[in-house]
Amino acid sequence: MKTIFPPQEDFIRWRRQVHKHAEPGFGEFWTTYFVYSLLKDLPVRIHLGKDIYDRSKMFGTLSAEEKLHWQEEAAKNGVPREELALFEGVTGLAVDIMPVNREDAQIRTLFRFDLDAVPVQEKQDQGHAPFELGFSSVNNGYCHACGHDGHVAVGIGLVKVLASMRQELDYGIRVVFQPAEEGVRGAYGLKHLCAGVQYAVIGHIGMSAVKSRSIVCGSEGFFATKKLKVYFHGKSAHAGGEPEKGRNALLGACCAVMNLHAMPRYGKGDTRINVGILHAGSSANVIAEYAEFAAEIRGINSDVCDDLAKRAENIIASAASMYDLEYRIEFTGMCDSASSDEDLARFIAEKAGEIPYFEQENCLPAGKGFGSDDACTFMRAVQEQGGKAVYCMIGSRLKAGHHSPDFDFEESLLRPFCELFVNTALALDKKTV
Ligand SMILES: [Zn+2]
Incomplete structure (x- = not known):
């Protein structure tokens, strides 16, 4: 199989589609189906939310009526009902990319991407690109004002590329598409996916990285x-x-x-x-x-x-x-709280410096976190079993701060963000950091 690296237009299209269908935590039925439909025919192992969630550790879940509402919205927006039924009311999925003929290989590296939007009414105004270009949220009261739409696009690209490179892998790689990051509700029930994992790598657009073409690999000070x-x-x-x-x-x-x-x-x-x-x-x-x-x-x-x-x-x-x-x-x-492991953070900052898009002098191996992110739950789980973890903030000039009605980021970062994680996955497959 030839390595396929999707062009920039694919990342932008995926991001805009996800942006348009902004959904609340645990109600990400459209988004889960979107990811699933793009990955289901690849040579990867897909675990649906219903099969992997520890239900006793799902916090702040939706009521039965709310869940039904978001399922109906997803159906109205094109998700076939028989596919929707597959999810049995639980959103999210994890994808394992395994070495060829080694289905039992250890999963060495885990990446996490979040699926949910923020309960904020999107700005309907000239000057707000999603509105001008016709991809603002169709779901009143919810919009992707934190960049998770971009994360989903990068996660899709990451799985596609790695699936085409299975013959080069010695270890398995797990990509988690996690529901309900907002309100830190979704990670705890998936924490067990870290069992045996040696590296957890998480990326977020913006936050403490507000310069174009920059990256800050650190999470000191996450609460x-x-x-x-x-x-x-x-x-x-x-x-x-x-x-x-x-x-x-x-x-x-x-x-x-x-x-x-x-x-x-x-x-x-x-x-x-x-x-x-x-x-x-x-x-x-x-x-x-x-x-x-x-x-x-x-x-x-x-x-x-x-x-x-x-x-x-x-x-x-x-x-x-x-x-x-x-x-x-x-x-x-x-x-939980967690800090990036210094050597892994330095390693990723160096890897970013090798990608022409990023400006080498703006690839920083340490930096401050921003509020809380339940990625820390995965990071800590891996660190507690002797592994290493890193949180990378991918720089973008922002139109407005996170969770603002006119939040938007530079779409040009999507493909290089994915390239960085592909390179990281391949490097960590071969060497110990
Ligand atoms: Zn976020």
């Missing part, structure tokens, strides 16, 4: 995080007639929220806490029976994050007890 929803249940009563008969869920929630924000800072590194949503009660003259809020905790490493989460649970339980309420905590997302 470990936990997202939680908290529900309080008390008892309603007439606020004028007999308020003492009520059990006030609103006050309990407020008490918890104030004290969550009062948790201590840490000597060992940065932390964050935010309660971003709070709903309670039904009327000004009724003691509030229900309250719920959504919060997130971040810590510079997983130990700090876990410790904060434990304190948060304690505060919530204590506030509920003060106001005699029932409560429930639901974790809706979580990811």
Whole structure:
């Protein structure tokens, strides 16, 4: 089989198609089918989400109605129903590219690409290329404002090229198309795909790399995080007639929220806490029976994050007890923190420097992460078993910041991004870093 490296137009077309069909985490039915349909006839092993997800570790999943809605949208947008049924309601897939006649070879390197869009309404405005060129999101309220559309295109290209080079491989290569990165919900249930893997390589467009033709291979400072929803249940009563008969869920929630924000800072590194949503009660003259809020905790490493989460649970339980309420905590997302291994980061920065597109002086082996990314869950899993991991930010001048309604990146980076990962996969197949 001849090596096929798709031309730049293919990457751009795939990116635009994915961009147009922006879907929320765990609702990526159109996108999963798109990837599947382009790869299913290649000599690779495809594992569908339904066969690989650890369902007990999927966080912040969609309700049955929401799931049905996104399946229907996918069908309306051209996914054949019989193919949709194959997924059994679970999005995502992993693809193994194995050496010829060595189906049992060890999987040595894992790449991860994320499939989901952001709950942001895309800008419908001249000057926003997706709008001008007619590929803005057809799904109201969701758009690819984080570059995952580009990641999907690169992942497709990576599998196609490596599948055509199987005769050169000594080890297997795994490419994971992960649902629900936003809100760090999708990685934990796929963490087991890292078992036995020696290298995890993850790329993201932009973030700390905001110069064209640059790359920053580092993730120092990524936060470990936990997202939680908290529900309080008390008892309603007439606020004028007999308020003492009520059990006030609103006050309990407020008490918890104030004290969550009062948790201590840490000597060992940065932390964050935010309660971003709070709903309670039904009327000004009724003691509030229900309250719920959504919060997130971040810590510079997983130990700090876990410790904060434990304190948060304690505060919530204590506030509920003060106001005699029932409560429930639901974790809706979580990811670990991880840093790139220095030698692997240096290796990839050098590999980028060999590709004419990248400007050698702007291929940096170290850099700061940006918020949290559940890629860190894969990175840490590989590092904990003695392997190495790297997070590379592929530089682009950005029209607007990540998660903005007019976010867009330079499409010219897609093919070189893929070329870098192909070269990395082939190099790591032969040598130890
Ligand atoms: Zn992202």
